[in-house]
Amino acid sequence: MDRFERIYQLHRILSGRRTPIANKELQERLECSEVTVKRLITVMRDHFTAPIVYDRQLNGYYYDNQNGAHPYELPGLWFNAEELWGLLTCHTLLQKLSRGLFGDHIIQLQKRVEKLLALDQSSAGRKLESVKILTMSARQKGINPLFNKIASALFDRQQLQLTYQARSHGETSERAVFPQTLVYYRDNWYLDAWCHTKNDLRTFAVENIKAASRLNQTAKVFTREQLEDYYASAYGIFSGKAQHLAKLKFTPERARWISDEHWHSDQQGRWLDDGSYELTQPFSDHRELLMDILKHGRHVEIIEPEFLREAAQQEIQAMADIYQKNLAP
CATH class of the missing domain: 3.30.70 (Alpha-Beta Plaits)
Structure with missing residues (x-):
């Protein structure tokens, strides 16, 4: 158990008790020495303003929650070691796979998580650099600046007016669509949507959307079962029922x-x-x-x-x- 995990465990132990707990018992539960327990308590007090009090009569530590409106909680987001490394790894994967597509939206989360990682004595950067991702089929057109507008309309269930250039024949057309799902497939983004022009569900490569504007109309939303039945029954990105x-x-x-x-x-x-x-x-x-x-x-x-x-x-x-x-x- 490293320092990071021990702080998390110490908080859980103190939060779950109504009586003081002795240093010796903390040593056993945290699997560390008496000196290490005292260092952890100092870090909790100094860096996280934890109201840890030592009761000499009962020879134990406890949270003094009498002066606060609520029981003490670690500030900001807090995870155990496995959850935190999982979160950071997912963030790294997302940045690499989408070339920073969502970076601006989660930068504050990343900073708060990195602050917690500073308590770990090992290098966060070195651990994350141990994960290597090779993208082989990403089409090098950069991030479509319309992505956020498309995603926003999808989340708000609003119709979209698209100007779309089909890769198969190169022609450009105007499409009014009901956005349904954003799909990341083989290192590229696609939008599944109901197309009024074709009167059917269709898949649009996001990098080929030349213009997009939200329409002041609510989009029809298909159930997940309907979408799966149409898109997942056949092979690959091509939609339609398998025949x-x-x-x-x-x-x-x-x-x-x-x-x-x-x-x-x-x-x-x-x-x-x-x-x-x-x-x-x-x-x-x-x-x-x-x-x-x-x-x-x-x-x-x-x-x-x-x-x-x-x-x-x-x-x-x-x-x-x-x-x-x-x-x-």
């Missing part, structure tokens, strides 16, 4: 990895007699699934459906044609 099942066969070599991977909540897998692994995936739009299949190269075969096999064959042939041109005659 197909892809059956994939991975070689024994690659099966050792694939058998432990989670591609979709409704996937099914089984080992085959030859050591290969069969994975079944529900999907609607095949484009993202096909990309994920092809990255395994010769280690995977699409068993069904036939149109997905044909799409893979066409892609592989197109790739072969590129390299065939570069071969010497």
Whole structure:
């Protein structure tokens, strides 16, 4: 138990007692020496103005709450060691994953937490630097300055008017939408929303939203079950009800990895007699699934459906044609 944890424990011990507690008992419960107990009490008094009093007659310490309107509590936010490191780690992850997107909103929280960490004798920075995150697919357009406006409308359940440029064909359109969910997927942000133009639920890449304005109208909010039924039934970021099942066969070599991977909540897998692994995936739009299949190269075969096999064959042939041109005659 380190110093930080002991202060937290000491507060809990004193808060839960109506009678003084002896130094010897504190030593046993805090797993430290008599000198350490006295140092902890000094820190509590000096840094947190804790009303710790020593009763000579009863030979013990207690909180003097007689002069306060409420029982003493540690000032500001306080967590035990595991909770605090978990909170700071989550903050670090969020900053790295979203490149500082929410930094301004939680900077005060971070300062208060860092103040508590100053009580720990080890380096907070060194511990957090031990966590390394590699982002591989983030589209380098920076943070969309409209993000906060979009998030605010979502939280307030307000409709939005969007100017959106579709990446598939590059055309720009105006959309009135009911924002439903912000999604962080493969290092990029997306907005799930009901689109009036398409009269259906759609997914918008946040970095491709060119303009956004709040409309003075309440947005219709779909239940979590409705959203899950629409967005989560198919594979990847492409929305819509799953209409197909892809059956994939991975070689024994690659099966050792694939058998432990989670591609979709409704996937099914089984080992085959030859050591290969069969994975079944529900999907609607095949484009993202096909990309994920092809990255395994010769280690995977699409068993069904036939149109997905044909799409893979066409892609592989197109790739072969590129390299065939570069071969010497």
